[in-house]
Amino acid sequence: MAFSLNLKRVLISDSVDNCCKTILEANGIAVDLKTKLTKEELLAAIPNYDGLIVRSATKVTAEVIRAGKNLKIIGRAGTGVDNIDIPAASLQGIIVMNTPGGNTISAAEQTCVLISTLARHTAQADASMKAGKWDRKKYMGSELLGKTLAIVGLGRIGREVAHRMQSYGVTVRERLLGDKTFPLCKKGVYVVNCARGGIIDEASLLRNLESGQCGGAGLDVFETEPPTGVSAQLAQHPKVIACPHLGASTVEAQTRVAKEIAEQFVDAVQGKSLFGVVNATFLADALKPQAQPWLSLGEKLGKVAACLSQGKVAKATVTTYGADMKPAGRYITAAVSAGIMGSEANLVNSSVMAKEKGCQVSSTHMDTVGLPYPAAVSITFNCDGKDTTLTGTVVGLDVPVLVKFDSLVFSGAVPLSGNLSFVKGSPGKVLADLVPKFGENGSINYVHVAGGGAESIVVVSTSSQISAGYPCIAL
Numbered sequence: 113m114a115f116s117l118n119l120k121r122v123l124i125s126d127s128v129d130n131c132c133k134t135i136l137e138a139n140g141i142a143v144d145l146k147t148k149l150t151k152e153e154l155l156a157a158i159p160n161y162d163g164l165i166v167r168s169a170t171k172v173t174a175e176v177i178r179a180g181k182n183l184k185i186i187g188r189a190g191t192g193v194d195n196i197d198i199p200a201a202s203l204q205g206i207i208v209m210n211t212p213g214g215n216t217i218s219a220a221e222q223t224c225v226l227i228s229t230l231a232r233h234t235a236q237a238d239a240s241m242k243a244g245k246w247d248r249k250k251y252m253g254s255e256l257l258g259k260t261l262a263i264v265g266l267g268r269i270g271r272e273v274a275h276r277m278q279s280y281g282v283t284v285r286e287r288l289l290g291d292k293t294f295p296l297c298k299k300g301v302y303v304v305n306c307a308r309g310g311i312i313d314e315a316s317l318l319r320n321l322e323s324g325q326c327g328g329a330g331l332d333v334f335e336t337e338p339p340t341g342v343s344a345q346l347a348q349h350p351k352v353i354a355c356p357h358l359g360a361s362t363v364e365a366q367t368r369v370a371k372e373i374a375e376q377f378v379d380a381v382q383g384k385s386l387f388g389v390v391n392a393t394f395l396a397d398a399l400k401p402q403a404q405p406w407l408s409l410g411e412k413l414g415k416v417a418a419c420l421s422q423g424k425v426a427k428a429t430v431t432t433y434g435a436d437m438k439p440a441g442r443y444i445t446a447a448v449s450a451g452i453m454g455s456e457a458n459l460v461n462s463s464v465m466a467k468e469k470g471c472q473v474s475s476t477h478m479d480t481v482g483l484p485y486p487a488a489v490s491i492t493f494n495c496d497g498k499d500t501t502l503t504g505t506v507v508g509l510d511v512p513v514l515v516k517f518d519s520l521v522f523s524g525a526v527p528l529s530g531n532l533s534f535v536k537g538s539p540g541k542v543l544a545d546l547v548p549k550f551g552e553n554g555s556i557n558y559v560h561v562a563g564g565g566a567e568s569i570v571v572v573s574t575s576s577q578i579s580a581g582y583p584c585i586a587l
């Protein structure tokens with residue numbers, strides 16, 4: 113379950129600064145730049161790539177993702193990932209990452225430009241000059257000083273806008289903008305949208321522009337891009353200053369996001385870091401060397417649970433023990449889910465796959481371990497109508513072992529490797545039964561026992577898989 117990403121060939125399907133290609137190629141990753149592909153061309157090309165880099169123009173639909181049989185990672189050179197079907201990518205085990213900060217300043221500056229331009233009707237005045245007019249009365253504007261600005265979503269860009277607008281003497285509120293907001297605003301309110309078209313009800317905006325309740329709008333983004341229907345009516349409206357999604361279109365922002373996405377890909381391939389992942393945020397922690405044996409333990413516990421329940425785990429609870437283990441819970445749970453789900457699963461898709469297959473995997477944490485180890489992990493799952501708990505830990509530097517079966521502690525930690533059979537019964541009887549089944553075809557490596565008498569759990573490590581009617585797993 114150790115995390116690794118091997119990228120041979122990446123497709124860049126939107127107009128991304130050339131430094132992206134240069135950086136990837138310098139790190140041994142082949143790159144094809146093919147912009148303006150039709151949907152059909154993209155579907156035909158995508159199976160040849162294990163990485164894809166886009167901006168907002170390429171629609172990475174579930175169909176494209178399904179066709180991308182070899183895709184391992186999709187990178188967005190920019191912020192918004194609404195053009196990527198993230199659930200479909202997650203289900204297929206594909207990492208989706210963006211460059212969350214690269215175009216913040218450019219988008220914030222574009223927002224401020226639109227706010228200022230709206231207040232002074234600059235675009236309309238310019239258009240009238242170009243039409244040969246000199247209309248000073250018509251374009252009487254208003255000062256920004258003393259006005260109130262409501263920012264919907266005070267994230268990175270919102271904060272930068274607030275910061276800049278405060279220097280104009282504008283009071284900033286945080287507020288939610290809903291369909292019913294226009295009547296609550298001052299008559300003549302101005303609206304600026306540099307985020308996504310869908311966050312404003314465009315039909316409602318149009319009506320409010322017509323009625324005068326909204327005094328004007330600066331729109332950089334539209335529900336449909338390029339604008340059609342109501343979006344196009346808004347783009348054409350005399351009270352609207354419209355731009356073709358230019359928020360991030362500056363030389364600086366485009367160089368930054370292109371460089372960032374290329375470097376993020378290279379770092380991920382080299383196992384250095386995983387930055388900007390949007391669909392499995394715990395992966396960055398899973399990459400750390402100290403996480404590797406715990407990922408392996410989690411996956412093996414999941415495999416044993418699947419074996420003991422004959423693949424019918426319907427519910428499992430993963431518990432991490434030890435104060436330092438709390439942050440590891442998410443990736444260990446993903447590793448356990450991958451173990452339960454089998455070979456198709458990886459850390460990105462295991463939780464989604466488990467959910468889809470009706471297996472509920474939850475996690476919990478306890479600071480105390482209750483065993484002579486600093487940390488441990490257990491999985492409680494339903495097997496033969498009753499709950500079974502397997503508890504494991506990591507010994508030495510990186511050896512995953514099983515230490516407890518329900519409340520029974522093993523006489524010695526059981527290495528979770530090789531062929532293991534799990535048998536309930538008195539150890540003497542179990543061995544008497546097993547030994548004759550071997551002979552020349554294999555041998556018993558070691559036996560570990562938890563508990564005593566007929567209720568003992570006997571784990572037998574053998575040189576090959578036994579078909580003796582006992583649950584036996586190759587780890």
Ligand SMILES: O=C(O)[C@H](O)COP(=O)(O)O
Pocket residue numbers: 167168169189190191192193215307357359360361
């Ligand atoms: O989400 C973003 O990063 C911005 O909207 C910019 O989109 P673009 O890369 O398509 O210009």
